[in-house]
Amino acid sequence: MKLLSLRATPLGLNTxxxxxxxxxxxxxxxxxxxPHDPNKMDLIRRLEGMSWTYPLGTDHLGRDVLSRLMSGTxxxxxxxxxxxxxILFIAVPIGLISAMVGGVVNHxxxxxxxxxxxxxxxIFSLVIIGFxxxxxxxxxxxxxxxxxxxxxxxxxxxxxxxxxxxxxxxSRQCGIGPVKLVIRHILxxxxxxxxxxxxLEMASIxxxxxxxxxxxxxxxxxxxxxxxxxxxxxxxxTERPGLLLAPGLxxxxxxxxxxxxxxxxxxxxxxRSPFRW
Amino acid sequence: xxxxxxxxxxxxxxTLLGMSMLGFFMVALTPGDPVEMELRRLGVIFxxxxxxxxxxxxxxxxxxxxxYIDWLIRLLHLDMGQSIASGRSVLEEFKTHLPLTITLAxxxxxxxxxxxxxxxxxxxxxxxxxxxxxxxxxxxxxxSIPSFWLALLLLFIFALSLQWISLLGSGAxxxxxxxxxxLSLGSAATMGRLMRDRILAVMxxxxxxxxxxxxxxxxxxxxxxxxxxxxxxxxxxxxxxFGALLGGSVIVENIFNLPGLGQMALQAVFERDFxxxxxxxxxxxxxxxxxxxxxxxxxxxLTPHFREQSGSQGGTE
Numbered sequence: 001m002k003l004l005s006l007r008a009t010p011l012g013l014n015t016x017x018x019x020x021x022x023x024x025x026x027x028x029x030x031x032x033x034x035p036h037d038p039n040k041m042d043l044i045r046r047l048e049g050m051s052w053t054y055p056l057g058t059d060h061l062g063r064d065v066l067s068r069l070m071s072g073t074x075x076x077x078x079x080x081x082x083x084x085x086x087i088l089f090i091a092v093p094i095g096l097i098s099a100m101v102g103g104v105v106n107h108x109x110x111x112x113x114x115x116x117x118x119x120x121x122x123i124f125s126l127v128i129i130g131f132x133x134x135x136x137x138x139x140x141x142x143x144x145x146x147x148x149x150x151x152x153x154x155x156x157x158x159x160x161x162x163x164x165x166x167x168x169x170x171s172r173q174c175g176i177g178p179v180k181l182v183i184r185h186i187l188x189x190x191x192x193x194x195x196x197x198x199x200l201e202m203a204s205i206x207x208x209x210x211x212x213x214x215x216x217x218x219x220x221x222x223x224x225x226x227x228x229x230x231x232x233x234x235x236x237x238t239e240r241p242g243l244l245l246a247p248g249l250x251x252x253x254x255x256x257x258x259x260x261x262x263x264x265x266x267x268x269x270x271x272r273s274p275f276r277w
Numbered sequence: 278x279x280x281x282x283x284x285x286x287x288x289x290x291x292t293l294l295g296m297s298m299l300g301f302f303m304v305a306l307t308p309g310d311p312v313e314m315e316l317r318r319l320g321v322i323f324x325x326x327x328x329x330x331x332x333x334x335x336x337x338x339x340x341x342x343x344x345y346i347d348w349l350i351r352l353l354h355l356d357m358g359q360s361i362a363s364g365r366s367v368l369e370e371f372k373t374h375l376p377l378t379i380t381l382a383x384x385x386x387x388x389x390x391x392x393x394x395x396x397x398x399x400x401x402x403x404x405x406x407x408x409x410x411x412x413x414x415x416x417x418x419x420x421s422i423p424s425f426w427l428a429l430l431l432l433f434i435f436a437l438s439l440q441w442i443s444l445l446g447s448g449a450x451x452x453x454x455x456x457x458x459x460l461s462l463g464s465a466a467t468m469g470r471l472m473r474d475r476i477l478a479v480m481x482x483x484x485x486x487x488x489x490x491x492x493x494x495x496x497x498x499x500x501x502x503x504x505x506x507x508x509x510x511x512x513x514x515x516x517x518x519f520g521a522l523l524g525g526s527v528i529v530e531n532i533f534n535l536p537g538l539g540q541m542a543l544q545a546v547f548e549r550d551f552x553x554x555x556x557x558x559x560x561x562x563x564x565x566x567x568x569x570x571x572x573x574x575x576x577x578x579l580t581p582h583f584r585e586q587s588g589s590q591g592g593t594e
Contacts, residue, residue, distance in 0.1 A: 012417075115295035119562045122524030123542075127558040130546035131303060207423050211528050214425045217546050230425070241433050248426035256421035263417070 013264025019257030027077050030070035038071040038224055039063065047240050056246050059229075060236050065246055072224030072247075077254065079136060079225065080206045084198055086144035087151055087205075092194075094148070095155025096186070099163060100178060110156070113149035121146045122208060129217050136225065139218035143208055147201075154197060155190060162189040196269070200262035203255045210251050226251050281577050285570065293566070297352065300559045301345050304551050352559075358552040362544070367556045370541060378537035381453065381529070382522040385460035389522075390515060392465035397472025401480070402495070413473075419466035424525055428459040428532045456529045463525070464518050471514055475507040509576045516572035520565040 026033075035055070042062035049057050056065040098109040116124070125142035132138035162168060168185050176184075212218035213227030221232050226247040233243040323331070332338050339347075351357075357367040400412040419427075435441050435455060442451070479485060479502070488498045527539030534540075538557065545553035 111291065111295065114292055115299055118292055118296050118566055119558060120520035120524040120565050122521070122527060123558065123561045126524075126527060126542060126546060127303070127554045130542075130549065130554040131551065133549070134546060203421065207421075210423055211425055214423070215528065215531055215543060217543070227423075230429075237429065237432070238437065241429075241437060244426075244429050244433075248423065248429065252418075252422045252426065255423070256417060259417055259421055 012260045013268065016257050016260030016262075016264055019253055020261055023073060023077060023254055023257065026070055027073040030073050034064075034067035034070045036064035036067040038067040039222060047236060047243070049240075049242070057240070057242060059233060059243060065229075065243065068224040068229060069226070069246060069250055072226055072229065073250075075136075075219065075223060076206070076210065076226045076251075079140060079209050079219070080202055083140045083143050083147070083205050083209065084202055086140060087147045087201075088194075088198070090144065090148040091151035092155050094152045096159055096182060098152070099156045099159035100182070100186075106156075110153075113152050116146070116149040117153075119146070122211070125208065125212065126217065129212065134217040134220065136213070136219040136223065139209055139212045143205060143212070147205070151197075151201070155194065158190040158193060159186055162186050165189070196262055196265045199258055199265065203258035203262070206251065206255050206258065278577065282574070285573060289566070289570070293563075296562045296566070297349060297559065298345065300555050300562070301348055303558070304555050305341060305344065357556040360545075360550055360553050362548040362550045362553075367552050370553060371538070371556065371560065374536060374538045374541045377535055378523065378526050378530070378539060381456055381460065381526050381535070381537060382519060384453065384457045385464070385522050385525075386515065386519050388457055389461035389465035389468060389518065392461060393468035393472055396465060396469030397476065398499070400469065400473040401476035402499070412469075416466040416469050419462055420470070422463070424459055424463050425528050425532055427462060428455070428529060431455050431459060432532070452533070452535070456526075456533045456535060459529050459532075460522055460525050464522060468511075468514060468518060472507065472511060475510060476503055479503050479506050505579075509579050512572045512575045512579065513569075516565075516568045519568045520561075523561055523564065 031038075035053075040063060042058065045054075045058055045062045047058060047060055048054055048062075051057070054064050054066070056069070059065055059068070094109055094113070098106045124146035125139070128142035128145055129138045132141060163186070165185075168181070171181060171185055209218055210225070210227030210230075213225050214231045216231050219225035219228040221228055229247045230244055233240075233247075236243055329338075337344070355368055359366050360370055363370065396412055396416055400409055400416065403409045403412070432455065436443065442455070485498065485502060488502055493501075526537060527543060529535070530537040530539040531543060538561075541553065542557045544550070545557070
């Protein structure tokens with residue numbers, strides 16, 4: 001029986017780790033490593049091609065594309081991380097309470113998640129942004145509000161499974177309080193699988209946030225967020241298509257990194273052996 | 278079957294009510310008084326008395342629950358108010374923009390189902406390591422590319438380099454080719470990966486092993502055993518994908534400059550046209566809801582022993 005090679009060799013996982021590692025380095029040190037000031041305009045040298053001074057050329061205001069990309073990494077990844085944290089802040093308590101209290105509360109909370117899930121995700125975020133006014137903060141709130149229900153369901157399922165373990169039952173019979181139970185026994189069980197899922201979700205969050213910025217309803221120029229950079233470069237698509245290449249490639253690499261990381265860990269944990277002809 | 282439909286309809290009512298509440302309160306609770314905003318837009322200064330009179334005229338002095346009921350009754354009569362920006366009724370705006378978006382999403386769904394089957398089955402069943410890895414990698418690549426960037430790449434290749442199509446669009450049917458391609462490549466990759474995972478999961482089952490030992494041919498096993506067991510979750514996934522495609526159409530319509538619902542909604546975000554946004558949210562929710570409902574019916578039909586399936590399944594995968 002042959003195993004899938006991608007599954008057997010952690011090549012995908014390694015690539016993911018390396019990609020994310022590099023991006024994190026750039027996110028934290030990019031600002032200081034950037035060859036130029038990302039916001040310094042030079043209107044004489046606008047829309048220039050690659051050169052030694054400007055490795056990736058300049059944009060329509062003569063700003064260095066490479067420096068903008070590097071200093072924008074923190075903002076782009078940071079926004080995605082903030083969104084992920086906001087989602088967890090809503091989803092984990094709701095999922096936990098729903099599973100631990102049960103009964104009417106569970107029914108009510110799950111109904112509410114159902115209602116939120118009834119809308120397509122991007123559309124829900126878009127409408128929330130519409131009411132809040134276009135900005136990166138609105139985008140983060142919009143995406144988090146549209147996203148939490150599926151995670152809340154996952155937390156609920158994980159917690160129900162965790163609660164069914166014998167040692168949890170034993171602790172409960174010993175009279176351990178609910179808060180202590182959650183901290184000591186439930187969280188350690190649900191957090192590892194949750195983080196694997198969050199790594200995959202990070203990829204999608206990054207995609208959605210950059211899409212919103214690209215549409216002009218997320219991060220606003222002159223912020224060097226990748227999606228916003230693409231949006232700014234759009235009018236110059238025919239003139240210098242290369243300007244749209246770099247930010248898009250960087251978004252794709254970051255998304256791919258998170259996807260590979262999540263997939264890799266998931267496959268490592270999964271040890272089924274399907275038959276192969 | 279009849280019972281099942283009736284039962285599903287009954288459970289749908291609270292969800293639909295909840296959706297309408299969410300849509301209503303989102304507007305009702307938005308900071309900023311609609312009357313004052315309207316007046317500021319007109320640029321006139323009114324006395325406090327006149328504002329109060331206007332509030333009464335719009336029914337804003339009523340308790341919020343009463344306002345919700347009134348609003349719901351008007352909604353059931355398809356009266357969704359007027360667009361502030363264009364002055365036309367929301368219903369009319371929808372009538373102009375809807376066909377394009379529905380065509381786009383439906384074509385993309387059909388195309389991505391075909392593509393995903395191709396991806397999924399190849400990736401799961403191929404004997405060739407190289408081909409399997411290639412399909413796997415290619416699908417991860419497609420999943421990771423933002424759709425707007427893919428669209429720009431396609432435009433770059435077909436409009437700028439090859440000059441097969443015009444950047445501005447020509448109003449003919451083939452304007453839809455690149456948008457459909459953009460939308461379906463991304464979702465086909467996601468769906469194909471799901472399909473591959475499902476097939477591999479079924480392949481670990483004993484009854485497939487038995488079928489192989491019996492000497493059935495791979496195509497027969499695929500058709501008779503594997504397809505039968507993986508189709509229901511896939512159908513559910515198609516409904517979810519349809520919702521994602523409706524959302525994705527916002528981006529694609531924007532790039533290819535197609536006057537669909539997405540463009541309308543995006544415009545409404547910039548103009549803060551709440552009536553349009555509210556109707557858009559509810560309408561898209563309704564379409565998504567109906568597509569999930571159809572998926573449930575299909576699943577019921579596909580699996581005779583299917584009795585209890587908890588509600589509509591959303592989620593990312």
